[in-house]
Amino acid sequence: MSIDNMDKPLIQVQNLGKKFGDMEVLKDISVDIYKGDVVCVIGPSGSGKSTFLRCLNRLEEPSGGHILFEGADIVDKKTDIDKHRQKMGMVFQQFNLFPHMTILKNLTIAPVKLQGKSEKEAKEQALKLLHKVGLADRADSYPNQLSGGQKQRIAIVRSLCMNPDVMLFDEPTSALDPEMVGEVLTVMRELADEKMTMVVVTHEMGFAREVATRVMFMDGGYFLEEAEPGEFFANPKNDRLKLFLSKVL
Protein backbone atom coordinates (compact mmCIF):
# COMPACT_ATOMS: atom_id res chain seq x y z
CA MET A 1 0.00 0.00 0.00
CA SER A 2 1.11 3.49 -0.73
CA ILE A 3 1.51 4.48 2.89
CA ASP A 4 4.13 1.79 3.38
CA ASN A 5 5.94 2.65 0.19
CA MET A 6 8.72 5.10 0.93
CA ASP A 7 9.94 5.29 -2.67
CA LYS A 8 9.35 8.28 -4.84
CA PRO A 9 5.96 8.19 -6.53
CA LEU A 10 5.83 6.60 -9.99
CA ILE A 11 3.54 9.35 -11.22
CA GLN A 12 3.36 12.75 -9.58
CA VAL A 13 0.47 14.92 -10.69
CA GLN A 14 0.93 18.53 -9.63
CA ASN A 15 -1.76 21.19 -10.02
CA LEU A 16 -3.07 19.61 -13.20
CA GLY A 17 -5.69 21.68 -15.02
CA LYS A 18 -7.58 21.11 -18.24
CA LYS A 19 -9.89 23.44 -20.09
CA PHE A 20 -11.97 22.77 -23.18
CA GLY A 21 -12.56 26.29 -24.40
CA ASP A 22 -14.13 28.09 -21.46
CA MET A 23 -15.09 24.86 -19.75
CA GLU A 24 -12.79 23.96 -16.91
CA VAL A 25 -12.90 20.17 -16.73
CA LEU A 26 -10.00 19.61 -14.34
CA LYS A 27 -9.21 22.10 -11.60
CA ASP A 28 -5.88 22.06 -9.85
CA ILE A 29 -5.47 18.33 -9.33
CA SER A 30 -2.53 16.96 -7.37
CA VAL A 31 -2.06 13.30 -6.65
CA ASP A 32 0.83 10.85 -6.24
CA ILE A 33 0.64 7.35 -7.62
CA TYR A 34 3.11 4.82 -6.25
CA LYS A 35 4.49 1.63 -7.69
CA GLY A 36 2.02 -1.20 -7.12
CA ASP A 37 -0.88 1.12 -6.50
CA VAL A 38 -4.24 0.15 -7.94
CA VAL A 39 -6.05 3.46 -8.04
CA CYS A 40 -9.73 3.36 -8.91
CA VAL A 41 -11.25 6.67 -9.96
CA ILE A 42 -15.02 6.83 -9.64
CA GLY A 43 -17.52 9.59 -10.09
CA PRO A 44 -20.55 10.69 -12.07
CA SER A 45 -20.26 11.03 -15.82
CA GLY A 46 -18.91 14.37 -16.89
CA SER A 47 -16.94 14.70 -13.68
CA GLY A 48 -13.62 14.75 -15.54
CA LYS A 49 -12.30 11.32 -14.60
CA SER A 50 -11.66 10.16 -18.17
CA THR A 51 -10.05 13.49 -18.99
CA PHE A 52 -7.80 13.08 -15.96
CA LEU A 53 -6.72 9.65 -17.14
CA ARG A 54 -6.15 10.81 -20.70
CA CYS A 55 -3.99 13.67 -19.45
CA LEU A 56 -1.67 11.17 -17.79
CA ASN A 57 -0.33 10.02 -21.17
CA ARG A 58 -1.15 13.32 -22.85
CA LEU A 59 -3.81 11.98 -25.18
CA GLU A 60 -5.47 15.08 -23.82
CA GLU A 61 -3.22 18.13 -23.71
CA PRO A 62 -3.26 19.54 -20.15
CA SER A 63 -3.82 23.28 -19.83
CA GLY A 64 -1.60 23.63 -16.80
CA GLY A 65 0.37 21.86 -14.10
CA HIS A 66 2.92 19.08 -14.19
CA ILE A 67 2.86 15.30 -14.48
CA LEU A 68 6.15 13.74 -13.48
CA PHE A 69 6.73 10.22 -14.74
CA GLU A 70 10.08 8.45 -14.60
CA GLY A 71 12.09 11.61 -14.39
CA ALA A 72 10.27 13.58 -17.05
CA ASP A 73 7.48 16.12 -17.06
CA ILE A 74 4.84 14.68 -19.37
CA VAL A 75 3.21 18.09 -19.74
CA ASP A 76 6.43 19.68 -21.02
CA LYS A 77 6.21 19.98 -24.81
CA LYS A 78 9.91 19.18 -25.06
CA THR A 79 9.44 15.78 -23.46
CA ASP A 80 9.59 12.90 -25.94
CA ILE A 81 6.08 11.77 -25.13
CA ASP A 82 6.20 8.80 -27.52
CA LYS A 83 9.04 7.28 -25.52
CA HIS A 84 7.17 7.60 -22.23
CA ARG A 85 3.92 6.33 -23.67
CA GLN A 86 5.69 3.05 -24.35
CA LYS A 87 5.87 2.64 -20.60
CA MET A 88 2.24 3.61 -20.02
CA GLY A 89 -0.21 1.04 -21.31
CA MET A 90 -3.69 2.26 -22.09
CA VAL A 91 -6.93 0.32 -22.39
CA PHE A 92 -9.93 2.04 -23.97
CA GLN A 93 -13.64 1.67 -23.47
CA GLN A 94 -14.04 0.86 -27.18
CA PHE A 95 -11.06 -1.58 -27.27
CA ASN A 96 -9.61 0.06 -30.39
CA LEU A 97 -7.94 -3.07 -31.70
CA PHE A 98 -6.50 -2.69 -35.18
CA PRO A 99 -9.09 -4.38 -37.43
CA HIS A 100 -6.75 -4.87 -40.38
CA MET A 101 -4.29 -7.00 -38.43
CA THR A 102 -4.51 -10.46 -36.92
CA ILE A 103 -4.54 -10.66 -33.14
CA LEU A 104 -0.91 -11.70 -33.16
CA LYS A 105 0.05 -8.73 -35.34
CA ASN A 106 -1.94 -6.44 -33.05
CA LEU A 107 0.21 -7.66 -30.19
CA THR A 108 3.60 -7.71 -31.87
CA ILE A 109 3.64 -4.60 -34.05
CA ALA A 110 4.53 -2.15 -31.30
CA PRO A 111 7.27 -4.26 -29.64
CA VAL A 112 8.81 -4.99 -33.05
CA LYS A 113 8.64 -1.47 -34.47
CA LEU A 114 9.29 0.47 -31.28
CA GLN A 115 11.41 -1.72 -29.03
CA GLY A 116 13.44 -3.41 -31.74
CA LYS A 117 12.36 -6.90 -30.75
CA SER A 118 12.61 -9.65 -33.34
CA GLU A 119 9.34 -11.02 -34.73
CA LYS A 120 10.10 -14.32 -33.04
CA GLU A 121 10.79 -12.78 -29.66
CA ALA A 122 7.67 -10.62 -29.82
CA LYS A 123 5.57 -13.57 -30.93
CA GLU A 124 6.76 -15.76 -28.07
CA GLN A 125 5.90 -13.09 -25.54
CA ALA A 126 2.54 -12.42 -27.16
CA LEU A 127 1.61 -16.10 -27.16
CA LYS A 128 2.62 -16.45 -23.54
CA LEU A 129 0.39 -13.55 -22.54
CA LEU A 130 -2.44 -14.74 -24.79
CA HIS A 131 -2.25 -18.09 -23.07
CA LYS A 132 -2.55 -16.39 -19.72
CA VAL A 133 -5.80 -14.66 -20.66
CA GLY A 134 -7.10 -17.87 -22.23
CA LEU A 135 -7.05 -16.71 -25.85
CA ALA A 136 -4.03 -18.52 -27.28
CA ASP A 137 -6.22 -20.18 -29.90
CA ARG A 138 -7.27 -16.80 -31.32
CA ALA A 139 -3.80 -15.64 -32.35
CA ASP A 140 -4.59 -15.87 -36.05
CA SER A 141 -8.10 -14.46 -35.82
CA TYR A 142 -9.05 -10.93 -36.74
CA PRO A 143 -10.60 -8.60 -34.13
CA ASN A 144 -14.04 -8.68 -35.78
CA GLN A 145 -14.23 -12.39 -35.12
CA LEU A 146 -14.05 -11.88 -31.36
CA SER A 147 -16.62 -11.00 -28.72
CA GLY A 148 -16.36 -7.74 -26.80
CA GLY A 149 -14.90 -9.42 -23.75
CA GLN A 150 -12.31 -11.19 -25.84
CA LYS A 151 -11.43 -7.96 -27.62
CA GLN A 152 -10.87 -6.16 -24.36
CA ARG A 153 -8.68 -8.95 -23.01
CA ILE A 154 -6.64 -8.73 -26.22
CA ALA A 155 -6.42 -4.96 -25.82
CA ILE A 156 -5.02 -5.44 -22.32
CA VAL A 157 -2.48 -7.94 -23.64
CA ARG A 158 -1.53 -5.53 -26.42
CA SER A 159 -0.53 -2.96 -23.83
CA LEU A 160 1.23 -5.56 -21.68
CA CYS A 161 3.39 -6.64 -24.61
CA MET A 162 5.24 -3.32 -24.26
CA ASN A 163 6.14 -4.19 -20.65
CA PRO A 164 4.64 -0.99 -19.28
CA ASP A 165 5.34 0.35 -15.80
CA VAL A 166 1.77 1.52 -15.39
CA MET A 167 -1.53 0.59 -16.98
CA LEU A 168 -4.29 3.14 -17.56
CA PHE A 169 -7.84 1.82 -17.91
CA ASP A 170 -10.55 4.12 -19.30
CA GLU A 171 -13.87 2.50 -18.34
CA PRO A 172 -12.70 -0.85 -19.69
CA THR A 173 -15.98 -2.68 -19.07
CA SER A 174 -18.51 0.03 -19.94
CA ALA A 175 -18.99 -1.06 -23.55
CA LEU A 176 -19.37 -4.74 -22.70
CA ASP A 177 -22.42 -6.92 -22.44
CA PRO A 178 -23.00 -7.72 -18.77
CA GLU A 179 -22.00 -11.36 -19.09
CA MET A 180 -18.60 -10.38 -20.43
CA VAL A 181 -17.64 -7.93 -17.72
CA GLY A 182 -16.43 -10.69 -15.43
CA GLU A 183 -13.81 -12.13 -17.76
CA VAL A 184 -12.20 -8.71 -18.23
CA LEU A 185 -12.25 -7.89 -14.51
CA THR A 186 -10.63 -11.26 -13.81
CA VAL A 187 -7.70 -10.38 -16.07
CA MET A 188 -7.38 -6.99 -14.38
CA ARG A 189 -7.52 -8.62 -10.96
CA GLU A 190 -4.68 -10.96 -11.93
CA LEU A 191 -2.68 -7.98 -13.08
CA ALA A 192 -3.22 -6.30 -9.74
CA ASP A 193 -2.12 -9.48 -7.96
CA GLU A 194 1.12 -9.30 -9.92
CA LYS A 195 1.65 -5.81 -8.49
CA MET A 196 1.11 -3.95 -11.74
CA THR A 197 0.57 -0.27 -11.10
CA MET A 198 -2.89 0.57 -12.38
CA VAL A 199 -5.10 3.63 -12.69
CA VAL A 200 -8.65 2.55 -13.42
CA VAL A 201 -11.57 4.81 -14.28
CA THR A 202 -14.56 2.60 -13.65
CA HIS A 203 -18.16 2.21 -12.62
CA GLU A 204 -17.50 -1.26 -11.22
CA MET A 205 -17.85 -0.61 -7.51
CA GLY A 206 -17.30 -4.29 -6.69
CA PHE A 207 -13.96 -4.24 -8.47
CA ALA A 208 -12.96 -1.00 -6.73
CA ARG A 209 -13.88 -2.41 -3.35
CA GLU A 210 -12.05 -5.69 -3.79
CA VAL A 211 -9.02 -4.86 -5.89
CA ALA A 212 -8.15 -1.20 -5.43
CA THR A 213 -5.51 -0.07 -2.98
CA ARG A 214 -6.95 3.44 -3.16
CA VAL A 215 -10.29 4.73 -4.35
CA MET A 216 -10.74 8.34 -5.42
CA PHE A 217 -13.98 10.16 -5.98
CA MET A 218 -14.06 12.87 -8.61
CA ASP A 219 -16.77 15.41 -9.24
CA GLY A 220 -16.79 18.82 -10.88
CA GLY A 221 -13.13 18.60 -11.83
CA TYR A 222 -11.80 17.92 -8.32
CA PHE A 223 -10.87 14.86 -6.33
CA LEU A 224 -13.29 15.25 -3.44
CA GLU A 225 -12.30 12.21 -1.43
CA GLU A 226 -9.63 9.57 -1.36
CA ALA A 227 -9.35 6.54 0.91
CA GLU A 228 -8.64 2.85 1.11
CA PRO A 229 -11.60 0.97 -0.33
CA GLY A 230 -12.85 -0.34 3.05
CA GLU A 231 -12.97 3.12 4.56
CA PHE A 232 -14.14 4.71 1.31
CA PHE A 233 -17.27 2.63 0.95
CA ALA A 234 -18.06 2.15 4.66
CA ASN A 235 -17.48 5.70 5.88
CA PRO A 236 -17.74 8.22 3.08
CA LYS A 237 -17.28 11.73 4.42
CA ASN A 238 -18.05 14.00 1.53
CA ASP A 239 -21.75 14.71 1.03
CA ARG A 240 -21.63 14.39 -2.71
CA LEU A 241 -19.84 11.06 -2.42
CA LYS A 242 -22.50 9.86 0.02
CA LEU A 243 -25.18 10.83 -2.48
CA PHE A 244 -23.29 9.17 -5.34
CA LEU A 245 -22.78 5.94 -3.44
CA SER A 246 -26.39 5.84 -2.33
CA LYS A 247 -27.35 5.85 -6.00
CA VAL A 248 -24.89 3.33 -7.36
CA LEU A 249 -24.62 0.77 -4.56
Add this chain to the structure above:
Amino acid sequence: MWEKLRDDFYQNFIVDDRWKYITDGLQNTLKITFFAVLIGILLGFLVAVIRSTYENTHKLKVLNWICGVYLTIIRGTPVVVQLMIMYFVIFSFHDPGQVFTAVVAFGINSGAYVAEIFRSGISSIEKGQFEAGRSLGFNYAQTMWFIIMPQAFKNVVPTLANEFIVLLKETSVAGYIGLQDLTKGGDIIKSRTYSAFMPLIAVAVIYLVMVMMFSQLVRALERRLQRSEH
Protein backbone atom coordinates in the same frame (compact mmCIF):
# COMPACT_ATOMS: atom_id res chain seq x y z
CA MET B 1 -25.66 -5.73 -95.81
CA TRP B 2 -22.75 -8.04 -94.89
CA GLU B 3 -21.08 -7.04 -98.07
CA LYS B 4 -21.29 -3.38 -97.08
CA LEU B 5 -19.98 -3.97 -93.54
CA ARG B 6 -17.06 -5.97 -94.86
CA ASP B 7 -16.20 -3.29 -97.31
CA ASP B 8 -16.52 -0.65 -94.60
CA PHE B 9 -14.20 -2.63 -92.34
CA TYR B 10 -11.70 -3.07 -95.13
CA GLN B 11 -11.73 0.62 -95.97
CA ASN B 12 -11.40 1.80 -92.39
CA PHE B 13 -8.85 -0.60 -90.98
CA ILE B 14 -7.04 -2.55 -93.66
CA VAL B 15 -6.34 -0.06 -96.43
CA ASP B 16 -3.07 1.79 -95.80
CA ASP B 17 -2.74 -0.13 -92.51
CA ARG B 18 -5.21 2.28 -90.94
CA TRP B 19 -5.62 -0.02 -87.94
CA LYS B 20 -2.30 1.36 -86.82
CA TYR B 21 -4.01 4.65 -85.97
CA ILE B 22 -6.02 2.69 -83.45
CA THR B 23 -3.18 0.65 -81.97
CA ASP B 24 -0.73 3.55 -81.84
CA GLY B 25 -3.42 5.71 -80.31
CA LEU B 26 -4.23 3.02 -77.77
CA GLN B 27 -0.59 2.83 -76.80
CA ASN B 28 -0.52 6.56 -76.11
CA THR B 29 -3.77 6.41 -74.19
CA LEU B 30 -2.45 3.62 -71.98
CA LYS B 31 0.90 5.35 -71.48
CA ILE B 32 -0.74 8.62 -70.47
CA THR B 33 -3.24 6.93 -68.17
CA PHE B 34 -0.66 4.72 -66.47
CA PHE B 35 1.83 7.47 -65.67
CA ALA B 36 -0.88 9.99 -64.83
CA VAL B 37 -2.31 7.50 -62.33
CA LEU B 38 1.13 7.14 -60.73
CA ILE B 39 1.55 10.91 -60.45
CA GLY B 40 -2.03 11.23 -59.25
CA ILE B 41 -1.56 8.69 -56.45
CA LEU B 42 1.74 10.19 -55.35
CA LEU B 43 0.50 13.77 -55.44
CA GLY B 44 -2.88 12.89 -53.98
CA PHE B 45 -1.30 10.95 -51.14
CA LEU B 46 1.02 13.83 -50.32
CA VAL B 47 -1.74 16.43 -50.38
CA ALA B 48 -4.07 14.22 -48.33
CA VAL B 49 -1.41 13.69 -45.67
CA ILE B 50 -0.70 17.41 -45.47
CA ARG B 51 -4.39 18.31 -45.24
CA SER B 52 -5.16 15.61 -42.67
CA THR B 53 -2.15 16.55 -40.60
CA TYR B 54 -3.29 20.14 -40.59
CA GLU B 55 -6.81 19.10 -39.61
CA ASN B 56 -5.56 16.95 -36.74
CA THR B 57 -2.66 18.97 -35.40
CA HIS B 58 -2.86 22.45 -36.98
CA LYS B 59 0.71 22.02 -38.18
CA LEU B 60 1.88 22.59 -41.79
CA LYS B 61 -0.28 25.68 -42.15
CA VAL B 62 1.49 27.10 -45.22
CA LEU B 63 1.63 23.77 -47.05
CA ASN B 64 -2.04 23.23 -46.26
CA TRP B 65 -2.85 26.60 -47.75
CA ILE B 66 -0.93 25.78 -50.92
CA CYS B 67 -2.77 22.47 -51.18
CA GLY B 68 -6.07 24.29 -50.79
CA VAL B 69 -5.24 26.62 -53.68
CA TYR B 70 -4.16 23.66 -55.81
CA LEU B 71 -7.42 21.79 -55.15
CA THR B 72 -9.56 24.83 -55.85
CA ILE B 73 -7.92 25.65 -59.16
CA ILE B 74 -7.71 22.10 -60.47
CA ARG B 75 -11.20 21.11 -59.48
CA GLY B 76 -12.65 24.43 -60.61
CA THR B 77 -11.47 24.31 -64.22
CA PRO B 78 -12.00 21.79 -67.04
CA VAL B 79 -9.22 19.31 -67.57
CA VAL B 80 -9.04 20.06 -71.27
CA VAL B 81 -8.35 23.72 -70.49
CA GLN B 82 -5.64 22.68 -68.01
CA LEU B 83 -4.12 20.45 -70.70
CA MET B 84 -4.04 23.25 -73.24
CA ILE B 85 -2.59 25.72 -70.75
CA MET B 86 0.08 23.17 -69.89
CA TYR B 87 1.02 22.68 -73.55
CA PHE B 88 0.50 26.10 -75.09
CA VAL B 89 1.40 28.32 -72.13
CA ILE B 90 3.55 26.61 -69.53
CA PHE B 91 5.54 24.44 -71.93
CA SER B 92 5.35 26.93 -74.81
CA PHE B 93 9.02 27.83 -74.61
CA HIS B 94 10.26 24.29 -74.60
CA ASP B 95 8.16 21.45 -75.97
CA PRO B 96 8.83 18.32 -73.92
CA GLY B 97 6.58 16.24 -76.16
CA GLN B 98 2.85 15.91 -76.19
CA VAL B 99 2.71 12.64 -74.31
CA PHE B 100 4.88 14.00 -71.54
CA THR B 101 2.76 17.14 -71.34
CA ALA B 102 -0.40 15.08 -71.17
CA VAL B 103 1.03 12.85 -68.43
CA VAL B 104 1.90 15.90 -66.35
CA ALA B 105 -1.43 17.64 -66.94
CA PHE B 106 -3.60 14.59 -66.28
CA GLY B 107 -1.43 13.55 -63.34
CA ILE B 108 -1.77 16.93 -61.66
CA ASN B 109 -5.48 16.91 -62.39
CA SER B 110 -6.03 13.43 -61.02
CA GLY B 111 -3.95 14.24 -57.93
CA ALA B 112 -6.53 16.76 -56.80
CA TYR B 113 -9.35 14.22 -56.91
CA VAL B 114 -7.26 11.44 -55.40
CA ALA B 115 -6.25 13.79 -52.58
CA GLU B 116 -9.86 14.31 -51.58
CA ILE B 117 -10.56 10.60 -51.85
CA PHE B 118 -7.60 9.74 -49.60
CA ARG B 119 -8.52 12.48 -47.16
CA SER B 120 -12.08 11.24 -46.81
CA GLY B 121 -10.63 7.76 -46.30
CA ILE B 122 -8.37 8.99 -43.54
CA SER B 123 -11.13 10.88 -41.76
CA SER B 124 -13.41 7.85 -42.00
CA ILE B 125 -11.15 6.00 -39.55
CA GLU B 126 -12.30 6.26 -35.94
CA LYS B 127 -10.33 8.56 -33.68
CA GLY B 128 -9.85 5.63 -31.30
CA GLN B 129 -7.57 3.93 -33.82
CA PHE B 130 -5.30 6.93 -33.84
CA GLU B 131 -5.32 7.16 -30.05
CA ALA B 132 -4.58 3.46 -29.67
CA GLY B 133 -1.56 3.84 -31.94
CA ARG B 134 -0.28 6.91 -30.14
CA SER B 135 -0.86 5.38 -26.72
CA LEU B 136 1.40 2.46 -27.63
CA GLY B 137 4.18 4.93 -28.35
CA PHE B 138 3.96 5.29 -32.12
CA ASN B 139 4.61 8.84 -33.28
CA TYR B 140 2.24 10.67 -35.60
CA ALA B 141 3.85 9.44 -38.83
CA GLN B 142 4.14 5.83 -37.66
CA THR B 143 0.53 5.81 -36.52
CA MET B 144 -0.56 7.12 -39.90
CA TRP B 145 1.58 4.64 -41.78
CA PHE B 146 0.99 1.43 -39.84
CA ILE B 147 -2.53 1.94 -38.55
CA ILE B 148 -4.54 4.64 -40.31
CA MET B 149 -3.38 4.41 -43.94
CA PRO B 150 -3.91 0.68 -44.49
CA GLN B 151 -7.47 0.96 -43.21
CA ALA B 152 -8.13 4.19 -45.10
CA PHE B 153 -6.79 2.69 -48.31
CA LYS B 154 -9.04 -0.32 -47.97
CA ASN B 155 -12.05 1.97 -47.54
CA VAL B 156 -11.34 4.03 -50.65
CA VAL B 157 -10.42 1.30 -53.15
CA PRO B 158 -13.80 1.46 -54.95
CA THR B 159 -13.82 5.27 -55.15
CA LEU B 160 -10.20 5.31 -56.22
CA ALA B 161 -10.87 2.78 -58.96
CA ASN B 162 -13.72 4.92 -60.20
CA GLU B 163 -11.41 7.93 -60.38
CA PHE B 164 -8.99 5.98 -62.56
CA ILE B 165 -11.77 4.88 -64.88
CA VAL B 166 -12.77 8.52 -65.23
CA LEU B 167 -9.15 9.43 -65.90
CA LEU B 168 -8.78 6.79 -68.61
CA LYS B 169 -11.81 8.17 -70.40
CA GLU B 170 -10.83 11.79 -69.86
CA THR B 171 -7.55 11.29 -71.70
CA SER B 172 -9.71 11.24 -74.83
CA VAL B 173 -9.41 15.03 -74.96
CA ALA B 174 -5.65 14.71 -75.57
CA GLY B 175 -6.32 15.42 -79.24
CA TYR B 176 -6.70 19.09 -78.33
CA ILE B 177 -2.92 19.40 -78.16
CA GLY B 178 -2.47 17.40 -81.33
CA LEU B 179 -1.68 14.24 -79.49
CA GLN B 180 -2.70 11.08 -81.27
CA ASP B 181 -4.44 9.01 -78.67
CA LEU B 182 -7.06 6.32 -79.16
CA THR B 183 -9.90 8.78 -79.78
CA LYS B 184 -7.83 10.92 -82.10
CA GLY B 185 -6.79 7.76 -83.97
CA GLY B 186 -10.40 6.91 -84.68
CA ASP B 187 -11.04 10.50 -85.63
CA ILE B 188 -8.20 10.49 -88.15
CA ILE B 189 -9.51 7.34 -89.79
CA LYS B 190 -12.93 8.95 -90.00
CA SER B 191 -11.51 11.98 -91.76
CA ARG B 192 -9.70 9.76 -94.26
CA THR B 193 -12.58 7.45 -95.10
CA TYR B 194 -15.53 9.78 -94.55
CA SER B 195 -17.23 6.98 -92.68
CA ALA B 196 -17.85 7.49 -88.97
CA PHE B 197 -19.51 4.28 -87.88
CA MET B 198 -16.65 1.77 -87.90
CA PRO B 199 -13.81 3.81 -86.42
CA LEU B 200 -15.89 5.45 -83.70
CA ILE B 201 -17.61 2.23 -82.63
CA ALA B 202 -14.22 0.50 -82.57
CA VAL B 203 -12.83 3.23 -80.33
CA ALA B 204 -15.84 3.03 -78.01
CA VAL B 205 -15.61 -0.76 -77.73
CA ILE B 206 -11.92 -0.59 -76.86
CA TYR B 207 -12.57 1.92 -74.06
CA LEU B 208 -15.43 -0.22 -72.81
CA VAL B 209 -13.37 -3.40 -72.76
CA MET B 210 -10.53 -1.67 -70.90
CA VAL B 211 -12.90 -0.28 -68.28
CA MET B 212 -14.57 -3.66 -67.81
CA MET B 213 -11.26 -5.45 -67.41
CA PHE B 214 -10.08 -2.87 -64.92
CA SER B 215 -13.32 -3.15 -62.95
CA GLN B 216 -12.86 -6.91 -62.70
CA LEU B 217 -9.33 -6.39 -61.40
CA VAL B 218 -10.55 -3.97 -58.77
CA ARG B 219 -13.30 -6.33 -57.66
CA ALA B 220 -10.72 -9.06 -57.16
CA LEU B 221 -8.56 -6.69 -55.13
CA GLU B 222 -11.53 -5.63 -53.02
CA ARG B 223 -12.35 -9.24 -52.25
CA ARG B 224 -8.78 -9.88 -51.17
CA LEU B 225 -8.71 -6.82 -48.94
CA GLN B 226 -12.05 -7.65 -47.41
CA ARG B 227 -11.00 -11.10 -46.37
CA SER B 228 -9.02 -9.71 -43.44
CA GLU B 229 -12.06 -7.96 -42.01
CA HIS B 230 -14.09 -11.04 -41.25
